[in-house]
Amino acid sequence: MRRTTAVLTGAALTALAFPLLVAAPPANALTADPVAALKGRFKAGHGVRIVERAKLVGDGGNPRTVYGRVKGVLEFGPSGVVASDLTSSFELPAEEGTPSEPFAPSRTVTVKGVSYTQGGVYAGSLPEGKKWLRSRDDVLSTTNPAQRLFNPLEPATLRAALAHAGPGRPGGTLDGTRTVVRSGSFTLGELYRISPSARAVLGAKPSAKSAPLKVSWRLYLGADQLPRRAVSSYVQSVRGLTSVDVTYLNDTQYGGWGLRSTLKAPPAAEVADFDELRIGDADPGNVSLNNLFTG
Template identity: 85%
Template sequence: MRRTTAVLTGAAVAALAIPLLVAAPANAADPVAALKGQFRTGYGVKITERAKLVGDGGNPRTVYGRVKGVLEFGPSGVVASDLTSSFELPASEGRAPEPFAPSRTVTVKGTSYTQGGVYAGALPEGKKWLRGRDDALAMVNPAQKLFDPLEPATLRAALARATSARPGGTLDGTRTVVRSGSLTLGELYRISPTARAVLGSKPSAKSAPLRVSWRLYLGADQLPRRVVSSYVQSVRGLTSVDVTYLNDTEYGGWGVRSAIKAPPAAEVADFDELKIGDTDPGNPGLNLFLD
């Protein structure tokens, strides 16, 4: 699977205003209607994402990825983001290699600007940000979320197939109900722009039937407060490992005021301006599991 774009690999939010919850429709028994009620320009939601990639072979290893920041909405959904990311490697690996360095990514109008991470040391003098090109900007955890409850079509499809519901405790100051179920990789690729970005290409005939299990915590206002998703993929033949991808994302501060802007043009470099040597950082996240 290809790495995804830097839109999901970035970093901390500049000062955020006190959250102002945008009122959901009066009869918002429908989570999809409640979600669409939040799609207003200049408002957003805070997220905290924890991703874990676990190799189950004879020498099990785990890579942890963390993302924190804000997603900003427009009339049709998420239009901008300001996110920080960091990684934790197995203790036996020692100091994290450069591609795992913390990074911040601001995404505005479909363009991502990354600070830190893989190419931080290759920026020209006076430049602080690298403008996105394809998916080459930053090291990302392959366990980032495939199941995105902020997409109305994905949320609708998931809830239509939910197999259970139970109390989920209190999150973000509201009591929650947990709905759970599963979708296949093939279904998610067809329905979800996020899944298509993460996967990079259509799942193979072997991978498409893999089931992505999910648990969705909905608040009293029917808005997502947490989603946990996971799936297991065998890479035996390539290596002796089965890999488990686990993602746990929390959403809070619905209705936070947000005005994310691109960095100053004078501080931005493009990919062809980088001073890159002969060494390719490659994909150490995957190599950790290739024995």
Template identity: 60%
Template sequence: MRRMIATLTGAAAAALIAPALVAAAAPANAQPARASAQPAQTDPVSALKSQFKLHRGVRLAENAKIIGEGKKQRAIFNRRGGVLEFGTSGVVASDVTDEFTLPGADKELKGLFGPSRTITVKGTTYTSGGFYADSMPEGKKWLRAKGGTVAPGNPAQQILNPLEPATLKAALAHTATRRPGGTWDGARTVVHSGTITLGELYKVSPTVRALLSGKPSAASATLPVSWKLYLGPDQLVRRAVSSWTQSLRGLTSLDMTYLNDSRYSGWGVKSAIKAPPASQVADFDDLVLGEEQTEDPFVRVFKD
């Protein structure tokens, strides 16, 4: 399959999102730990920080959908799951798998969006499968790239990251309603809901800054992100739902809506994520590239 790997690095999400948002001047195999009894916390941010311990983490199960208007309305579905490992200041490593579903897409596109596994550790991301599978040199399985906040090629990942204390605090400051949220991960929850602007998220969230790769324009900074956070009696997040819409009109004549539903379970799970064996790792300079494909594959889905 012919690809342009250079556009599908850890900034691949920005290739779809950033152009319409950034100002013109801006350039798994973890075993669960026995849940320990915790007193109820009145402060969700403090409750989150109390989980930041070496070799402990939380399980992630994420479902997302990108809806776009091209020649016809089409959607991309994404399922992502694995383990996020904490250090003393937040998430320091992750081991997640990604799988995309593209209803009605041609065989080539479906192959391009094949399943992938991504390991991020010590600021470096290693990806196996997905965009890079048939461009890897013989005997190599993992593609290495620096930076690991954003999963490669996944613009539908959770834009409001509730595992960042500053982001969690900023979102909850915009709480408009509270109500019973049902039971998640065995805990009865209260769902807090509200909206926050993209500009506000950019100021506090490393995830959003990595995703956009530049400061939002004045117009884009006002885009509302709707959110719901389901908090258990220990004030830990069990579910986070977010949605937002951006216009790519003038670039691709598309309006794109991103819907994300992330579930967090097994708080305190034991984890010791390691980088893949060096003998199986390749860098971008090692890739066997064919003819360039200059059009972003996510956009192409909606134009076909």
């Protein structure tokens, strides 16, 4: 009886000790829901920092590359991003020389659906004493077509991406947390249907020719299941119109989740509306990034 008791006691001790020898899974393991984690951060007065690098590569007889950079803060409300303060800049091909006014650095603050832009396209046309141009359709700042086509801060986009993603693998450390990287692809048509960001960047529904284009993406999720980096790319051929294939590349990093943010519109005395601009015969807003590849 003593021997049996000793054996049982040893087995019990082994059972008790075993959990101490095996690392317990983190509270937010891969089985956790990244969409729920994202929605949990949609709180008024809080936000996230972004640093975005976008690149357009024209692969033709005269290859050209245009770099775009955006950095700043996105502020959340109960349903997602409701405000932002973003600074944009461009680096044009060397042969283009110094960037013209439309491609000059600009800062855009968007609050309650209204954007206020400083610098950039119409900086030289503002009335005296005015520093910001107000817009309700976000057309006043020059944007890179590769910007945020794949946006993991949209719950529907994130859910659709992860539903068809490949298995996770280590993605290194970003924003102080170890990440797991998932990857997959959409067609341009699918992304346009799912994502408000894609619709804003593309401007119009993809044609029957471009809708099947594959948009590849990689998403890096932290231990808390929040996005830390998103990379996307696709190639669009405009051969026949020109001799160029254009590759769109975007790399956006997210950090400082939960930071305090209370963005406000600029002082009213410093704001001008479009009908107050002093615009000559040449409208700088007509300058397009695509002209750099088709000229």
